[in-house]
Amino acid sequence: MKKKDKKGFFMWSKHGLWIAAMLIVIILPFFxxxxxxxxxxxxxxxxxxxxxxxxxxxxxxxxxxxxxxxxxxxxxxxxxxxxxxxxxxxxxxxxxxxxxxxxxxxxxxxxxxxxxxxxxxxxxxxxxxxxxxxxxxxxxxxxxxxxxxxxxxxxxxxxxxxxxxxxxxxxxxxxxxxxxxxxxxxxxxxxxxxxxxxxxxxxxxxxxxxxxxxxxxxxxxxxxxxxxxxxxxxxxxxxxxxxxxxxxxxxxxxxxxxxxxxxxxxxxxxxxxxxxxxxxxxxxxxxxxxxxxxxxxIYFGLLFIGMVIWAPSGIAGIIMLHEPVWKAKLMKRLIPSYALAVFPALILFLGTVMFIEISYHLSLSVDPTAPMHLFGIHFRAQSLFPWGITVFLILIGFGLLQRAIKRVRQSWGEVNLIMKKESS
Amino acid sequence: MFKKFVSVLMGVGLLLMMSSGVIAAETVKIGFLDPLSGPFANVGDAGYKHFKYAADMINAQGGDQRFEIVPFDSKLSVSESLIHLKNAIDQGIRFMTHGTGSNISGALIEAISKHNERNPDQQVLYLNYSAVDPALTNEGCSFWHFRFDSHSDMKLAAITDYIKDQKNIKKVYLINQDYVFGHAVRDASIAMLKAKRPDIEIAGDTLHPIGKVKDFSPYIAMIKASGADAVITGNFGSDMSLLVKAGKSAGLNVQYFTFYAGGIGSVPAIGEAGVGHVKQVTEWHNNLWFEENKPDDEKYFMGYNRKYGGEGKAPFFFLRIRTMMEMMDKAIKKAGSADAKNVAYALEGMTHKTPYGTVTMQASDHQLIQPLYISTLSNAGTKTVKYDVENTGFGWKTDKRIEADATAMPTTCKMEKPAR
Amino acid sequence: MLEYIFFSTINSLLYGMLLFMLSSGLTLIFSMMGILNFAHASFFMLGAYFAYQISQFVGFWPGLVIAPLLVGVLGALVERYGLRSVHKHGHVAELLFTVGLAYLIEEIVMLIWGRNAVPYQIPNILDFALVNILGTDLSAYRVFMLVVSIGMFIFLFLVLTRSRIGLIIQAALTHPDGVSTLGHNVPGVFMLVFGGGSALAGLAGVIGGNYLITEPSMAAHLGPIVFVVIVVGGMGSLTGAFIASLLLGAIQTFAVGVQVSLSDLLALFGLTPEPSGLLKDFLRIQISHTGPILPYLFMVLMLIFRPKGLMGKRET
Incomplete structure (x- = not known):
């Protein structure tokens, strides 16, 4: 009985997804x-x-x-x-x-x-x-x-x-x-x-x-x-x-x-x-x-290589990895470690973007001598200061991310353990 | 809408009238659509810098009218170019300029004509600074398209005019890329040589796939075997540089008549192999000011080289962009507003004085008529060849000037013009 | 005619040897590791750019040695830290990794050396006509290229047949599992082969970059032609790759001279059809126009009818 209910719910959620997708497609051009x-x-x-x-x-x-x-x-x-x-x-x-x-x-x-x-x-x-x-x-x-x-x-x-x-x-x-x-x-x-x-x-x-x-x-x-x-x-x-x-x-x-x-x-x-x-x-x-x-x-190439190395199952693979966790209602155990990882990931991202943009500005932009602006800040790409910040951000972001990833792995281990116990 | 706004202000009073004067210093946006990323970005990048510089120079003169260049990355893709055309129209841009890729220019003409018909309230003008397919001002012409470069048949007419007087040229070899432009160059070469020098023998005529040939030595062997003493080629990019280099290594002693040997990046790629052998047909090269004694032009392009030249690596090249921007400036003033249709009518038949003579925008086909020069790659730093290009030590030396009128060609254009 | 045949033979030999320099490393990598390395041509490009940069400081000759070594080290690093971590995801992931790498290398080259061609020129000492045969010059540099590539072929041949590591590589070509059971460090061999293969591509770049043009799109320009060589030559066979390179060189070179189209052929039989549309295009095409695409036709037919290749020991 319970099983059937679950299946019914799942079927609905499946069709619901199709209907929701259709609605989104219809109203998108109004936004x-x-x-x-x-x-x-x-x-x-x-x-x-x-x-x-x-x-x-x-x-x-x-x-x-x-x-x-x-x-x-x-x-x-x-x-x-x-x-x-x-x-x-x-x-x-x-x-x-x-x-x-x-x-x-x-x-x-x-x-x-x-x-x-x-x-x-x-x-x-x-x-x-x-x-x-x-x-x-x-x-x-x-x-x-x-x-x-x-x-x-x-x-x-x-x-x-x-x-x-x-x-x-x-x-x-x-x-x-x-x-x-x-x-x-x-x-x-x-x-x-x-x-x-x-x-x-x-x-x-x-x-x-x-x-x-x-x-x-x-x-x-x-x-x-x-x-x-x-x-x-x-x-x-x-x-x-x-x-x-x-x-x-x-x-x-x-x-x-x-x-x-x-x-x-x-x-x-x-x-x-x-x-x-x-x-x-x-x-x-x-x-x-x-x-x-x-x-x-460059961003596109980095994204592609990054996906090949770290997420060969693609975005869909990452999402579906969480499906059993979601069903087991254990997401709340993962979220804190994810939240911890967001911050260093952002720092690393920021540093990488700065690194690419400054190099690009110096090498291939229309006028390398002109001051460049990034995230609303104006500065001279030739000076050492922005480079220092860039390297600092990348190092800090990378270091913190390593630790955060450890945390994420840890909580994944816990979640997997609980799920195994429940199923057995 | 804008006119209405101004007229309302005029009615309000003196104080507001004064502020309307500030608003009347309107900014004309010109959308620049060319590859700005990927392997052909060097071409688009150079064009963009030229437009920026030309706009800077006009803006620096003061006056009410200012130009702003808005770049769009065509990525050399027709579909992306069409999407960016929409993007530009969204941003209120009514003048688009583009130069790289005849496929894109054809698509732009089509798309803009359809757009202008379907949306008469936001008409757009297409200003072509570099796509040279003759069809664009002949059977494929449009009221909404203006070309500021001489098309390939006109350039070929200039080349054959020069060959006409070169009695030592007896056999000509044609080698071209196997696509529309290559075919056009080949067909026109055969026809024009026959008309101007019937005694010249076409020693050979080869088409090769575009961008696929790594080693041109086999083609050089053919040219050598044919005994030709001149080669006409519409090849560009590496297809041209590799041809000349392979010729040098086999000791082939011919003159190359080219369209694109002077293009940015080509002279460094050809190197010494081209000295004395490679000729180009252009509206400008950087020793022209010296040969015709126009120090003002030197000041103009040296200003560009200082600002955007990247230590001489990407020097000034497109005089026609300056011409185009100055003519646009005049045309918008003449039309009284930056409305595409009115500006188009103002451009029709307009004459303009460039440092090297008067140019005319033909009303019948919207093709610019300008003087052209045949020049030879030579060792620079000498008395006659003052400047080199791209720090190579080689520069261009004029062989012959072809007056604007002599480059004009009959047109088959039947243009539908909208009511004024 | 005689001179044309003579020079076309030299041309095809030279082009073939250049192809071989590029594909020899790729064949080794492909046969041993099963990776279609799309970044191989990028290492060729890096070789040319490194050599250009080195020649700016100390001249051409040191570059001839240093640049390929640098490229080789880079290749080994790519294998060690890139490919090896992707390996567990399978061949598709490995292949796509090299696709992405080729993409990034092109962008990085543009960032460092700019978008235009760099003036990497033939060294002055070799920039003269060595001999003049039947009215055509044979430049010293082309002879030099030929010498280097033949030297490389002999060196490679000796390493593979006479040295211990060469024997392990040979064995790993056909029986990778057996070699690892025997206790050899297969990952280490992979790294060595990948680095070595890249270095060979780098060497081709050093001597080909100034003969051709050193520009950011030179890798993409070269395109998948090297894959044609390894397919036609056959899996795991250097000799096959050698023969295939020379064959492809000859096809491309001699096809240029055959200015015959189908309509000419029909005219021989007194047929002069005047078709329109697609058929007209088809009849118009001369053999000479098709030279550079013939290899791909060759590759497709080979894969369909003889997937082992000319000299392959097993199927691709």
């Missing part, structure tokens, strides 16, 4: 009214689909791809070509359904490339994806009639009729279109993980021999998973095309391929919602942090 932030939200929506589709490979099937943007970009090109055909009146497809063109185009290419490249997982797959990525990126400039050369292919979404009768001129309308597709894709990709194919992909990832013993050809499972991942990447690309009304060769290139890898990994590959967090964080960093500091690439 972010500027064109920039609405564009950023739209880009985040696209990135979420793209990152989740990537995790269908990396997280669910154990396939590390360096060329996933091939499908993102091709999806974009298919969509923009169809959009232009519709504009010319050759065929009639409502604007709302155009991203499907990207998805279906990508799934066909995905089946071919998937079959070719997934015979073996692991390094051979990674290298084939790298090679295919290079080939497509290079040929994107060789086939101007499809890729539009350097200029890319552009279109006008206003010339396409819309099923809902909305005029898709303003960013807000496109935001809701992207939100709709993102929500639909997230639900579909989530349901896919529950299907036999999704389970098989996991099995093939963990132990391909065993999977083939029970009668499933790992090659086929991987190919199907690959093609489906391509489908959703194609949808993301299609939304890109509708949003920006232009698709260029950069979308099939290495930068988006690397980006989606970083998003997914930073978010966490082990949990379904991980890539969503990663997509939000990374897109935000790329668009907003880059406005705050031109040294943002």
């Amino acid at each position: 972010f009214r500027s064109g920039f932030s609405r564009s950023m939200l739209s880009q985040i929506g696209i990135a979420i689909i793209f990152a989740l589709s990537y995790n269908m490979l990396l997280g669910q099937a154990g396939l590390l791809s360096f060329g996933h943007a091939v499908f993102y970009g091709l999806g974009g090109f298919f969509t923009i070509h169809i959009l232009n055909t519709v504009s010319n009146g050759v065929i009639t497809i409502p604007l709302e359904l155009l991203p499907l063109a990207g998805g279906f185009g990508a799934v066909i290419v995905g089946l071919v490339f998937g079959w070719l490249s997934t015979e073996r997982a692991g390094t051979p797959f990674a290298l084939i994806s790298l090679g295919i990525g290079e080939l497509i990126a290079a040929s994107s400039l060789m086939f101007p009639s499809f890729f539009g050369g350097e200029q890319g292919i552009s279109g006008d979404r206003m010339t396409v009729f819309a099923l809902t009768g909305i005029r898709f001129g303003k960013q807000i309308t496109i935001y809701y279109l992207i939100a709709f597709w993102a929500f639909l894709s997230i639900v579909l990709m989530y349901l896919l993980t529950q299907t036999p194919l999704g389970r098989l992909a996991n099995a093939v990832r963990d132990n391909p021999e065993r999977a083939s013993f029970i009668g499933y050809n790992p090659h086929w499972v991987r190919t199907l998973q690959y093609a489906l991942a391509a489908f959703f990447a194609g949808i993301a690309g299609g939304l890109f095309a509708v949003n920006y009304e232009i698709v260029t060769a950069e979308t099939v290139g290495f930068i988006p391929s690397g980006n989606v890898l970083m998003m997914t990994y930073i978010g966490g590959v082990g949990h379904f919602f991980g890539p969503i967090l990663g997509a939000v964080l990374v897109t935000f960093m790329q668009l907003s942090l880059a406005n705050m500091t031109h040294a943002w690439l």
Whole structure:
């Protein structure tokens, strides 16, 4: 009885999460009214689909791809070509359904490339994806009639009729279109993980021999998973095309391929919602942090390396680590040690930011001799004083953090002990 | 809105009138969109500094109108550039300038045209200082786009004008990057050489993938085998430096006619290999003031070098940015307000005196017509080549000046102009 | 024609040897540790920058020795304090660590040496034409590069076959578990190999940096071409890497000279189709345009049809 109750509560909280997410998505643009932030939200929506589709490979099937943007970009090109055909009146497809063109185009290419490249997982797959990525990126400039050369292919979404009768001129309308597709894709990709194919992909990832013993050809499972991942990447690309009304060769290139890898990994590959967090964080960093500091690439690189070394399960992994503790109502035992760690972490963060900003100011800024300002304080980067503070902050922060981490470990040990006792 | 505000103030009285004078010293924001982080940041960084300096110089003259340059990092990505365009519009910026990446310029023209049509109350003008794809002022032209650099066909016309008189050039080899700009340079070279020097043989014509070739020796072997005595190339960055270096190491004795040999960072990369061999076509180089005796210009660019030159590592390069800013200053004053449409009409047909002659903004296609120079990389510090570039010991020496009118090209632009 | 073939052979040899210098270290690292080291080209870049900096103070020749050693020490430190702590998270984490490292190294190089190319030039003593064969100069520096790379190949060959540590490395290439059961310090060997491999890349940077261009994007420019070498050459095989390097050098060099496109080929048979769109683009492409991307096609086909590579002892 009690057990059932708990399950019911859990089910509700699960659905509640979906509903809450939907509500947030609907009301977000009312809080972010500027064109920039609405564009950023739209880009985040696209990135979420793209990152989740990537995790269908990396997280669910154990396939590390360096060329996933091939499908993102091709999806974009298919969509923009169809959009232009519709504009010319050759065929009639409502604007709302155009991203499907990207998805279906990508799934066909995905089946071919998937079959070719997934015979073996692991390094051979990674290298084939790298090679295919290079080939497509290079040929994107060789086939101007499809890729539009350097200029890319552009279109006008206003010339396409819309099923809902909305005029898709303003960013807000496109935001809701992207939100709709993102929500639909997230639900579909989530349901896919529950299907036999999704389970098989996991099995093939963990132990391909065993999977083939029970009668499933790992090659086929991987190919199907690959093609489906391509489908959703194609949808993301299609939304890109509708949003920006232009698709260029950069979308099939290495930068988006690397980006989606970083998003997914930073978010966490082990949990379904991980890539969503990663997509939000990374897109935000790329668009907003880059406005705050031109040294943002360094922060981004440090974040990525830090995640790889200390938190390979990503942000989602860190969050889910606390799920059993939360359920056992033991969070209050962890929080004091966390609170103790916040302060030194902040000091260390401050010191690192100062170190990077001052070095950057001296070396690469527009005018190194000008006084620099950081956190509202003006000072001369050339003098020794700020350097002294920086080194001091870093050392103190690092030292205190070491002690705090010890405390955190200690309280984790206690919590684990209690949980073990309770369960036994 | 602003005009209304002023007119209300005018009605109120003398005291408030005086304060309106303070408000009328309005700041015109110009959004600068180019790569400011990552591998191409050196290009964007240089452009940004030039704009800042040009704005400083205009602001220093006093007057009611002040310029402020607001930087945006395009990261050389079309989608990010479009998002930053929105960002700039949010901040009330109505003038965007951009130079690096023809793909971005095409996208900006499209996006700004659509934006201006869909949002007539916040129209934006695109001021292009460096993207040279001829299409932008021909079939792809727009009322909202103005180009302050000569496009690649105009520069090529200048190069072929020079080759026309060089009787010792008999065979020309074309080597270009395999993309739109490379194709444009190749096609235009063939056509123009045929028209101006029908006796010249095109000894070879090669396209290579952009940014992928590490060792150009195989291409040099081809050029050598063809017996060419001049090479025309639209290559930029390492594709150009590596070409010249490989040529030197094989003892290839040709003249390179280039677009980008003088670009920031290129001369140090080419090094001695280019001396006497590498020619460029530009609107300015740092010995021009000496050759044409314009000490005022020396003062101007040496001021830049002191402030932003980074001990000579990133010297003044873009005269056209100065030209653009001075013309903008004039145009906004002429239009009476910083409204994009009015400023655009004020810019149309405007002439401006630069240190090196009069330039004109053509009304038909919004292309600036300016004199161009062919110059050769030479050892600096001599009587004729006074300054070097980027502390290399090598500087540029003018071979020929091509007058502004001679660089003008027919245009296929059919521009839709909004009602005044 | 004769001179063209002659010089193209020299060119392909030189380019191949440069590739080999880069990929020899990578092959060792990849075969032993299973790490696709994306930061390998970054060590190449660091070699060039260190050599430039040293040449500013004491000239080119000390740099030739010191710079690779510095890079090697740096590589060993990266292995000891970076990769080893990531190792427990598996190969994907190790690989991504090197991706992040490549990214950071580029940023740090920009912070220290700026965004533009640095004027790292060929030493004056080698800046002359050694011989003139059939009308083309063969510069002394290119001969010097060839000598250094061949010297390195012989040295590497001797170390691996004649020294004790070389034998352990050889054994660890094929049977890493067996070696550790025999009581050898495998982590120590890993550190040595990673440091040594990085030093080799650094040496390639020292002699390649001034022949090419020393700039922050030189690592990214080099790109994944070194992976092609190790795939084509085969897992755990230095000889394979050697052959693959020369082969790739030859493909890239000679493809440039073949200015034939598919439409030319069709014309041979009297076919002159006038297609439009995609087909037109396809027929227009000349073999010479594809030179630099052929290796990737080669790599993909190799992985699909012969995953062992040319000389590999086991599958990638």
